[in-house]
Amino acid sequence: MNDATDTPGGDPALLDALRHDLGAAQYTVDGVEELLGPVASAALHREEALPALRATAGRADARSTLMRLFVLGVDVPRAQAERALGTLTVDGARRLSLVDAAGAGPDDGVRARVDLRPYEAVDGLDDDAPRHGGPGTAGVVDWWIASDLGELATGSALRTDHVLGVGGASTTLAQVTVRGPRGRVLDLGAGCGIQALHASRHAQHVVGTDISRRALAFARFNASLAGLGEDRLELRLGSMLEPVQGPDEPLFDLVVSNPPFVITPRAPQAGADGGAVPLYEYRDGGRTGDAIVRDLITGVGSVLAPGGVAQLLGNWEVRRGEEWHERVGQWLDESGLDGWVVQRELQDPAQYAETWIRDGGTTPDRDRAAWTERYGAWLDDFASRDVEAIGFGIVTLRRPEHGAPTLRRLEEVTGTVRQPLGPWIESSLAAHDWLAARDDAALARERLVVAGDVTEERYLTPGDVDPSIVLLRQGGGLGRTVRTGAALAGLVGACDGELSLGQIVGALAALLEVPASEVAADVLPGVRGLVRDGLLLPA
Incomplete structure (x- = not known):
């Protein structure tokens, strides 16, 4: 059942037809790269659409049509869309809320309502590890993931309740997550559901939570499209740990979270075309500074079973006169958990502001006044707390089986690492115990x-x-x-x-x-x- 009127639905028969059409078109990561070629593929990864538009222009094959429709945001003639969606049909895609059609004629335009693209990753699940019947094969997974159309397709700033697809942070978290067999896994801040899908491959039951109804609707659709039933994935609405706290709630063996960790100025918010800093549900936790990451690190132990592991990504402020590890180390001390933090990147306040203003679709070329106002708001916010830099990294926590924590590591590793790191992290935890x-x-x-x-x-x-x-x-x-x-x-x-x-x-x-x-x-x-x-x- 669809939780939001502007998100895709999940009729089982229509999803079967969609899977058939996507597979028949070889609409896969390798298939798309073969279609576009290395130059256009690399440009698309940089959010530059023109080479991909040229590579698919004038082509009517199913793969090109799906690419132009669901990734590049191009209207395609209905007859062409019907050929690409031969089993599902355009009417079936409309019933799933995937497309809008201007009319029934062969030349009438069909426009995508969602971004739907292939996804492939290596998540570190060992070939010999016990699995629980989740989709995909050992190590390598390939699914199709739906999300809101991005700026590349719409040409406009993102809506504040935008549901993000699979970005670099999502892939990083999937690859660093430990993949030993687990009974219960929590995906906190599930978004489009990608971490929950990965977790389903080595867990008996997965719970996904999010503050966004729209995100949960996309997560439900993606799980259904991947063949994951509601008996193994439970989705709950709510903020942070609230949906899974209670006297009768079983504890979790693994918690994964790509939380809304972006540090955004707390100021009056405007709409997508206003000057003040908008809050985006997928990235902004609605709290001052790095409080959301601090609260998660210090609070997640309340839902972890003994021996349970929590892994999350986060930003933290580095304030004047402090080293980065002092602030985060204090959070580890307060958590009562084993803790291991790897800082991967450090940005100054100006770099950070530029990154996230652009992420929301505002650029100096498009709207100089809004850019300047938001840039200033970010710099003023950081200056109010004497912030000199912002760190980004990976946090691994573990509730001791018994006794006090024995693991406390805070280190900076900025070079290239060999993914997936999950098996190595798991073996390092075991080595610490040994x-x-x-x-x-x-x-x-x-x-x-x-x-x-x-x-x-x-x-x-x-x-x-x-x-x-x-x-x-x-x-x-x-x-x-x-x-x-x-x-x-x-x-x-x-x-x-x-x-x-x-x-x-x-x-x-x-x-x-x-x-x-x-x-x-x-x-x-x-x-x-x-x-x-x-x-x-x-x-």
Whole structure:
């Protein structure tokens, strides 16, 4: 049943017909890239439509028609739309609220009401991991996702209740999410439902929440189009954690959230063509500064089961006289949870304002007065709190099985990482627990092996026998580079699973002619770091 009059419906028979037509047209990510070619595809990713319009102009094949209609926002003749939607028909698409038709004649225009495009991603679900019958196959998923038409198609600023499709942040969250089997998963701020779809592949039951009725309607449509039944996905209306808090509400094993984290000035709001800063439901939490991310970090533990994990994206303010990790670290301390924060980007207030003013469809070329007013409002808002920079990153939280939190990591990683990170994050959490259960004496009894993605670089001064610098480089994960001393490098080189760490330390001590206790004190902290980050693994 449709929750909003201007969102797509979900008649099962019509959805079956739509799936057939989209598949028959090879309307897939690979199919679209083949159609457009590399130049037009790359331009489209940059929100430039002209090369794609030229690549599809004058073509009447089904794939080109669907692309022009649902992505590029071009009116197509009804006869052409009928050929592309041969099973569903234009009337069926109208009943699903996907299109409007100007008339019944073959040359009458058909216009899309929604953006409907193929989606493909690798989400880190292992080939051998238990799954719960969700759509897609292990690792790689491919669906069609509906959302509101964007500025590229409409040529105008976004409506404030705009429902966003799958953007870069959504893809990032899907790829960093841990994908071990879960009983109950919460997608907080579900939007068009993409995180809920990913979660359905390794969870028994998924609950999606959003403050927007329109977003929930799109999420319901996308789930139905992907073949996910209402018995496994439950959608609830409400703000933040409110829809899932209550004395009889079961706890969740995983919470994922791409919340409305954008820091927007709290000022009188105008309409799409006004000068004041509008609030967009998909990105603005309606709170001052970074309060929505703080509240989520400090409050999500109330709905997590013991051992449950929460992962979210967020922005945080860096105020004058503070380091970025001080503010976020305080939130971790207040949460009572294990916490790991990776800051991926840092922008100054001017960069941040420009990014999000443009995101809403306002540019200096289109409306200089509105641009200037909104730019000034953002700068004034940040100045009122002495904000010097805004960080963006990934937050992973975990409710301890018992006792106090033992994990607290805050680090900055701005380089390229190898996605999907979810399996690596999950293994790092397991490594933390493995290390926490072993003191140095117990660790010395273990046998370790070097991970398969680790390489070693040695730098020697000409004429020297021994290297002056030894670097261990990680090919996966966060792509860490670890500089080691001679003893630690020698130990890593001997970690083939045959000897225990204690035996290797003893051999190094004899070689270096120093007490074994000194070698152990030198290398074991480094060993713990290498195990924690996945460069060394238990044999």
